[in-house]
Amino acid sequence: MRGQRVLVTGASGFLGTRLLAVLREAGAAVAATSRTARASSSEITWYQADLSQPEAAARLFDAARPEVVFHLASLVTGRRGIELVGPAFRANLATSVNVLVEASRAGCRRVVLAGSMEEPEPDEPAGSPYAVAKGAQALYARFFHALYATPVVTARIFMVYGEGQGDVAKVIPYSILEALGGRPPKLSSGARPVDWIHVADVAEGLLALARAAKIEGRRCDLGSGQLVTVREVAERISLMVGGPPPEIGALPDRPLERVRRADVEATAAQTGFRPRIPLAEGLSRTIAWYRAERAAGRL
Ligand SMILES: NC(=O)c1ccc[n+]([C@@H]2O[C@H](COP(=O)([O-])OP(=O)(O)OC[C@H]3O[C@@H](n4cnc5c(N)ncnc54)[C@H](OP(=O)(O)O)[C@@H]3O)[C@@H](O)[C@H]2O)c1
Incomplete structure (x- = not known):
């Protein structure tokens, strides 16, 4: 990636x-977007853009002239409420369509879209506003590749955890912070088996998807290939932190929860990427980070 405009x-x-850090190390010339104005540095040029607006996407591509695009902008929530259908459509699908149009016009070398394990299979209904938008994103990716030869790859990303996760309502940071505070985390049945992957592995995997040859139009899994239930993860965290055990069954289960496991062999064959951080090590690093943030008064 050295010297490439990303x-x-x-x-x-x-x-x-996390991806910005990996790209800087790889020597890329990095442009980044946020809907909030941010100060650029010698290493990163920040652009303020709401990519659900086609004009904003067009201005961004004119200014940044990227060769490679990682499209991560999204409203990331598994909540089911109907009030989320519109926001999820705009943040997760309209942004992707706008990025695909501009990347195709600009002749980018590779576009990597952040997909999700929540995407429905062709024969099943989506389980949430987020899932249906991500499923539609994958359909658009195939369409752009088939009709316009857009070199797009979708990363089907599994459940990510790790240092720096700002949404502390997600089950791992929530369980850690409750345990550190000496309170039992309140969970649903926790029976859902989930494929967990550490954020550092995801960043490396995304980079591999940008580099690998002959995977245009494909979808590649970024997960660990291992299933561990939510309950087991929460119980492990309580033990590792030395906090009270989770309160299982305190919350209702969500409807239409799917069980998916990443096909790590297929991803390795297509890109050479394999995740490296086992769950035990990842949890221990994550707990240490939240402990330090809490001690410093930042959480
Ligand atoms: N975390 C996971 O477990 C997981 C699992 C599977 C897939 N993914 C996918 O991976 C990607 C990154 O996830 P993440 O966990 O890093 O999410 P995140 O922390 O919520 O970051 C997503 C960012 O997207 C930006 N954004 C939202 N709406 C936008 C819009 N209309 N235009 C431009 N930017 C917008 C927001 O930044 P600003 O507020 O600064 O604009 C937000 O910080 C997402 O596509 C997500 O669906 C994540």
């Missing part, structure tokens, strides 16, 4: 922050 959308977020 654009990261949603770069202020959990994955974006």
